[in-house]
Amino acid sequence: MNGQEIPKAYDAKDWEDKLYHAWEESGFFNPDKCIEAGVTKVDAVPFSIVLPPPNVTGTLHTGSACMLAIEDLIVRFKRMQGYRTLWLPGTDHAAIATQSKVEKIIFEEEGKTRHDLGREELLKRVETFAKASHDTIIHQTKKIGSSLDWSREAYTLDEKRNFAVRTAFKKMFDEAIIYRGERIVNWDPEMQTTVSDDEIDYVEKNSPFYYFQYGPFVIGTVRPETKFGDKYVVMHPDDERYKEYQHGQKIDLEWINGPITATIIKDTAGDMTFGSGVMTITPAHSRIDFEIAKRHGLDIEQIIDDQGKLLPIAKEFAGQGIKEARKKIVEKLKTKGLVVKVDEQYAHNIATNSRGGGVIEPQVKKQWWINVNKEFERAGKTVTLKSLMQDAVRSGKIKILPERFEKVYFHWIDNLRDWCISRQIWYGHRIPVWYKNEEIYCGIEAPEGDDWQQDPDTLDTWFSSGLWTFSTLGWPEHTEDLKTYHPTALLETGYDILFFWIARMILMTTYLLDTVPFKTVYLHGLVRDEQGHKMSKSLDNIIDPLDMIADYGADALRLALVIGSSPGNDVRVGDEKIISFRNFTNKLWNIGRYVQTQLTTSDSQPTIVPIPKSDADHWILKRLQDTAGEVTRLIENYQLSLAGEKLRDFTWTEFADWYVEIHKVEKNDTVLCFVFETLLKLWHPFMPYVTEALWGISGNNTKNLLMVEQWPSFAKASEGKPAVDGASSFQLVIGLIQEIRAIKAFYQIDPATKLSITVRGESQQSIQKNEAIFKRLARINEIHFSETLPPHTALAQCGSLQTFIELEGVIDFDAETKRLENEKSEKAKYIATLETKLSNKNFIERAKPDVVVAERLKLEEARKQLADFEHHLASLV
RNA sequence: GGGUGAUUAGCUCAGCUGGUUAGAGCAUCACAUUGACAUUGUGAAGGUCACUGGUUCGAGUCCAGUAUCACCCACCA
Numbered sequence: 042m043n044g045q046e047i048p049k050a051y052d053a054k055d056w057e058d059k060l061y062h063a064w065e066e067s068g069f070f071n072p073d074k075c076i077e078a079g080v081t082k083v084d085a086v087p088f089s090i091v092l093p094p095p096n097v098t099g100t101l102h103t104g105s106a107c108m109l110a111i112e113d114l115i116v117r118f119k120r121m122q123g124y125r126t127l128w129l130p131g132t133d134h135a136a137i138a139t140q141s142k143v144e145k146i147i148f149e150e151e152g153k154t155r156h157d158l159g160r161e162e163l164l165k166r167v168e169t170f171a172k173a174s175h176d177t178i179i180h181q182t183k184k185i186g187s188s189l190d191w192s193r194e195a196y197t198l199d200e201k202r203n204f205a206v207r208t209a210f211k212k213m214f215d216e217a218i219i220y221r222g223e224r225i226v227n228w229d230p231e232m233q234t235t236v237s238d239d240e241i242d243y244v245e246k247n248s249p250f251y252y253f254q255y256g257p258f259v260i261g262t263v264r265p266e267t268k269f270g271d272k273y274v275v276m277h278p279d280d281e282r283y284k285e286y287q288h289g290q291k292i293d294l295e296w297i298n299g300p301i302t303a304t305i306i307k308d309t310a311g312d313m314t315f316g317s318g319v320m321t322i323t324p325a326h327s328r329i330d331f332e333i334a335k336r337h338g339l340d341i342e343q344i345i346d347d348q349g350k351l352l353p354i355a356k357e358f359a360g361q362g363i364k365e366a367r368k369k370i371v372e373k374l375k376t377k378g379l380v381v382k383v384d385e386q387y388a389h390n391i392a393t394n395s396r397g398g399g400v401i402e403p404q405v406k407k408q409w410w411i412n413v414n415k416e417f418e419r420a421g422k423t424v425t426l427k428s429l430m431q432d433a434v435r436s437g438k439i440k441i442l443p444e445r446f447e448k449v450y451f452h453w454i455d456n457l458r459d460w461c462i463s464r465q466i467w468y469g470h471r472i473p474v475w476y477k478n479e480e481i482y483c484g485i486e487a488p489e490g491d492d493w494q495q496d497p498d499t500l501d502t503w504f505s506s507g508l509w510t511f512s513t514l515g516w517p518e519h520t521e522d523l524k525t526y527h528p529t530a531l532l533e534t535g536y537d538i539l540f541f542w543i544a545r546m547i548l549m550t551t552y553l554l555d556t557v558p559f560k561t562v563y564l565h566g567l568v569r570d571e572q573g574h575k576m577s578k579s580l581d582n583i584i585d586p587l588d589m590i591a592d593y594g595a596d597a598l599r600l601a602l603v604i605g606s607s608p609g610n611d612v613r614v615g616d617e618k619i620i621s622f623r624n625f626t627n628k629l630w631n632i633g634r635y636v637q638t639q640l641t642t643s644d645s646q647p648t649i650v651p652i653p654k655s656d657a658d659h660w661i662l663k664r665l666q667d668t669a670g671e672v673t674r675l676i677e678n679y680q681l682s683l684a685g686e687k688l689r690d691f692t693w694t695e696f697a698d699w700y701v702e703i704h705k706v707e708k709n710d711t712v713l714c715f716v717f718e719t720l721l722k723l724w725h726p727f728m729p730y731v732t733e734a735l736w737g738i739s740g741n742n743t744k745n746l747l748m749v750e751q752w753p754s755f756a757k758a759s760e761g762k763p764a765v766d767g768a769s770s771f772q773l774v775i776g777l778i779q780e781i782r783a784i785k786a787f788y789q790i791d792p793a794t795k796l797s798i799t800v801r802g803e804s805q806q807s808i809q810k811n812e813a814i815f816k817r818l819a820r821i822n823e824i825h826f827s828e829t830l831p832p833h834t835a836l837a838q839c840g841s842l843q844t845f846i847e848l849e850g851v852i853d854f855d856a857e858t859k860r861l862e863n864e865k866s867e868k869a870k871y872i873a874t875l876e877t878k879l880s881n882k883n884f885i886e887r888a889k890p891d892v893v894v895a896e897r898l899k900l901e902e903a904r905k906q907l908a909d910f911e912h913h914l915a916s917l918v
Numbered sequence: 919g920g921g922u923g924a925u926u927a928g929c930u931c932a933g934c935u936g937g938u939u940a941g942a943g944c945a946u947c948a949c950a951u952u953g954a955c956a957u958u959g960u961g962a963a964g965g966u967c968a969c970u971g972g973u974u975c976g977a978g979u980c981c982a983g984u985a986u987c988a989c990c991c992a993c994c995a
Binding site: 047049050051243260261262263264275310311312315316319320321322323327329330387388389390445446448449452453456536537539540567604605606607609610611612613615617618620621623624625626627628630631632633634635636637638639678680682683686689690697698701705782785867870871874875878881882883884885886887888889892893895896898899903 | 920921922923924929930931932933934937938939942943944945953954955957958959960961974975976988989990991992993994995
């Protein structure tokens with residue numbers, strides 16, 4: 042393409058879909074294809090990431106966009122470095138969330154519940170919905186530019202993953218890690234299912250708090266409707282107020298539905314400082330109460346049924362919903378004279394299902410559990426699931442970034458209770474257990490013979506997610522993929538699912554495979570709006586990544602999400618930030634445009650080997666090498682933001698603002714082209730689209746896709762000798778030009794004014810060599826070389842180079858003299874501090890040698906500057 | 919109640935194991951504009967690094983305490 046034909050501005054819309062299509066067509070997202078095509082060596086070291094599967098029914102939000110940007114960056118980087126790189130995509134069936142969404146739609150449209158439809162019909166509907174929704178999320182994922190290997194796409198509920206789930210379940214069942222037991226669970230009467238502890242949201246609410254007379258005691262509650270069955274009264278054994286009562290003592294008293302006999306229980310669970318220090322318990326509907334009851338072998342009586350209605354024990358209130366019953370019960374107690382006091386505004390937390398919104402009603406239920414404390418043998422040692430999870434991180438086999446989350450992780454495990462894995466919903470992995478009369482059978486496939494009834498429950502969605510790193514690679518089969526890519530190299534996700542998912546993957550992998558699921562965990566922050574608020578529908582501040590892509594391009598969005606964010610810290614993103622990165626993509630585009638214009642109008646052809654001629658060439662190549670080395674190191678340490686900033690600074694302030702300007706005076710196309718193409722490679726992982734577009738434009742047709750070009754290899758040698766030397770005299774010239782600009786600004790001389798300067802000393806050669814550059818960039822009219830100076834001049838100095846700007850008739854000398862006197866005293870002060878520092882024995886002895894050298898150089902430099910200043914002052918007077 | 923983190927320019931944030939006169943982007947102001955780029959360029963202004971102590975030759979960086987904010991966990995009968 043000719044320079045004239047390249048549009049003035051980069052329009053992402055014209056390129057992105059086309060380029061993504063080209064990448065997909067090439068097959069290079071698939072590491073096997075890369076090996077076939079020879080872009081990756083057969084024996085290359087594998088590098089793998091599994092994509093945290095988005096919910097099928099979800100849409101792409103900025104958090105997932107951030108995740109994709111980071112992962113794609115790392116994956117593209119590794120691929121270019123020559124690793125056998127696999128990034129494996131998939132989606133999650135998100136059982137409860139998906140089913141409740143579909144149920145809601147069906148109810149709104151047809152007024153039907155799932156029970157009207159029946160299990161089979163509902164599942165069909167859910168699957169249809171999931172399928173349609175799947176395509177949306179995949180489309181959105183591609184829009185970001187994700188280089189995922191779609192040929193390996195998995196779904197948590199597809200046949201292979203289902204098989205893995207059943208296999209895992211059976212193994213755990215056989216070893217009694219999974220058991221069935223009656224426990225108190227979080228029951229959602231609306232969804233008719235259990236909810237895990239982690240999936241509960243507490244909503245603060247003010248409700249009346251009642252004090253009732255309970256025999257000789259006063260008890261408090263917000264929930265009078267649970268009190269029918271209360272026949273145990275609990276107090277702390279050390280409570281002096283009640284020492285006359287003995288544990289186990291019976292007391293007759295009048296209660297809601299007539300006289301009852303209550304039993305005194307002394308238990309440390311009673312809080313002496315709360316209320317009267319006495320409480321009655323409802324073991325069937327409160328975990329704490331349930332535990333007290335278990336400790337003392339008390340009766341556990343159900344008061345409220347699964348629909349949230351009172352049972353016959355409530356007598357006249359039986360069948361009523363808890364809300365309506367509550368007031369009536371209080372009324373009845375009032376008429377009986379048992380209400381002591383009511384606090385109308387009592388603030389407390391109500392547990393709700395975060396996936397559906399129903400108010401949680403604890404119930405005692407038979408559920409399937411994973412025992413995290415059961416001891417078993419592993420490699421000759423007695424372990425538990427808990428200890429396996431702890432060891433994986435403690436031993437350093439898994440590294441969590443940022444490190445502080447390791448603490449959070451351990452804390453969570455310390456407080457971990459058995460994990461309830463059964464759910465009473467229909468969409469999900471059906472529990473592979475069958476019953477016949479009293480018999481129970483657990484197997485990967487259904488048992489032979491009739492009359493077997495499969496357990497109606499399904500598994501918690503995180504059960505299958507826990508297998509994700511290896512179920513996606515073919516486990517339980519011993520596949521090549523599993524051998525090659527597991528454990529995976531990196532897991533990158535938001536810190537909000539550390540417990541839900543990361544911990545459970547570690548649990549499943551250490552238990553089932555006796556290895557870790559990944560070596561490094563990189564946790565990104567949550568994406569917030571410009572004000573720092575969480576994005577939410579109710580605040581109407583959601584930034585839709587697709588809108589951003591449509592407006593500014595995927596590259597700009599990616600940069601905005603990656604640069605300026607560090608692991609574990611939240612990122613704020615708004616239009617403004619994205620716009621500034623859009624501007625940058627355009628900057629790069631125009632650099633490319635310039636390079637292209639030059640190449641078509643000059644004779645020289647682009648070449649892979651740069652042939653440095655001028656000082657400027659040496660300088661830019663040296664800087665390129667430094668930058669490439671640093672960027673490589675930073676990405677390898679997952680300091681992506683810093684890497685991006687370094688690259689941007691180099692691209693903009695060194696390459697574009699200096700080298701390209703110099704190129705206009707002193708052409709060297711091989712270097713210009715080399716630096717530019719290297720930059721495209723370095724930028725590619727950050728902004729794949731615009732770099733690939735420019736690569737296509739600037740190259741000849743035999744070129745590969747940039748996506749599989751080799752990462753600049755001399756970057757790796759950054760610790761050794763520099764690939765090119767010299768450049769110091771040119772750096773002086775650049776410094777000098779900057780000095781002159783600064784002086785113009787200082788004296789408030791119009792930067793466009795062309796001045797004459799006198800150059801003195803041994804630096805003549807360098808100036809002469811770069812005279813054209815000097816004249817163009819510093820707007821110098823004439824350069825004299827002389828040992829004698831004209832009367833009124835300002836000194837511009839950089840290192841050993843000295844130039845004197847003629848100021849006659851340009852400035853007000855008196856005012857400037859005063860200003861300079863001030864500056865001189867500041868400089869003197871600075872020198873004094875440096876001198877003190879360097880005369881300090883402790884500093885000399887204890888500081889690192891290079892620090893001391895640096896300080897000495899600084900002092901030398903400062904002294905020289907001061908001398909020049911004095912000289913300058915003298916010349917003004 | 920327990921825990922974690924944050925506090926650096928008007929705003930958003932970098933600043934990795936202590937060692938330049940503390941940086942960037944945006945916003946502001948001034949100036950420039952035939953140029954690959956007005957999606958631009960050159961500059962300026964703007965900071966007691968929350969506070970108080972401590973360790974150290976040296977602290978934005980390490981330690982202790984205080985304040986404010988944010989988040990996580992537990993949970994109130």
